[in-house]
Amino acid sequence: MPAHHLSDEILMAYAAGSLPEPLSLVVVSHVTLCPACRAQMETYEALGGSLIEEIAPVGLPDSALSDIFARLDDEASGPGEADPWGRAPARTPADHRSVDGSVPRPLRDYLGQDLxxxxxxxxxxxxxxxxxxxxxxxxxxxxxxxxxxxxxxxxxxxxxxxxxxxxxxxxxxxxxxxxxxxxxxxxxxxxxxxxxxxxxxxxxxxxDAPLKLTGPIGRWLNPFITY
Ligand SMILES: [Zn+2]
Structure with a gap:
């Protein structure tokens, strides 16, 4: 279990689909390695239907998140399935070297090639x-x-x-x-x-340049935490 985690703000923003793509990649890679943050995110996702949708700006389509977690549930699945990021399926090398095997599956798929x-x-x-x-x-x-x-x-x-x-x-x-x-x-x-x-x-x-990462989150987070 990792010792340093994602903030609740980032997990909520991810669940709301309002994170920029690079930060989403960090989030989905971390939760692959961190059961605690994954559970927390799923809590926020459960909220998403009622609460987050009302306040979240337009971001990823709703299906993107469920697609990602379907993939996390099926780490052993083979190539050729739908990719949550909309990219071409990654080829799967026959001989995973250990370092490539230690890269979280969502990131490996994103790279689409060996390190x-x-x-x-x-x-x-x-x-x-x-x-x-x-x-x-x-x-x-x-x-x-x-x-x-x-x-x-x-x-x-x-x-x-x-x-x-x-x-x-x-x-x-x-x-x-x-x-x-x-x-x-x-x-x-x-x-x-x-x-x-x-x-x-x-x-x-x-x-990123100053505030670029936190700005989009802060815009909608403040009303959220007053509940
Ligand atoms: Zn974590």
Whole structure:
């Protein structure tokens, strides 16, 4: 069970279908690894029929969420089924290497290829990243792979950043983060992750200009929590 979870605000926004696509990908990947957040989200989804629909802006079609959870219920299902993101079915390599197998199924489907086939580029020695093209406006989505013991330079993009750990782990001033953990970081605070010794740390990272991630949530959340 992960130690660092998604906020209720993000789970509610996801249940309402009002999250941008990159953040939705983080959410659906986290709940694959986190029974607690999945249960909480299902609670919000149960509310969705009566309450959330009244206040949520137009977002994902209602069917998208149920499609996603149908997939989560059936992790062992094969290729060729309907994709909740509307993309072509992912091919399923015959030989899953362990690192690919540790990527949550929704993210694997989204990538549609092995990790090794992504367009990795070196950031600094020991840190690589691969961009993932999503319909997220200015939100940047990428996988980061940090070799054991390597420190990631402090970020300078000035926006919020959401990180989901997929393999390995890292520590920063905020604590230790391991597989399944989510960190929402404001780069104005001390955020300089250092990867654990042992296996490489693979993370899904989305980043944005200030307030872009929280803005759409805050707009409808306030009336919600007055109930
Ligand atoms: Zn969780």
């Amino acid at each position: 090794s086939a992504l367009n990795w580029r070196s950031v600094i020695r020991g840190v690589e990243e691969a961009e993932i093209a999503l319909d997220g406006g200015e939100v940047r989505t990428r996988l980061m792979r940090i070799q054991p013991g390597v420190a990631v330079p402090k970020h300078t993009h000035g926006g919020e950043e959401v990180t989901l750990v997929l393999t390995g782990g890292y520590s920063d001033a905020g604590g230790h983060y391991a597989r399944g953990d989510v960190q929402v970081a404001d780069p104005t605070v001390d955020h300089q992750p250092v990867a654990d010794p042992g296996e490489p740390c693979l993370c899904l990272v989305i980043s």
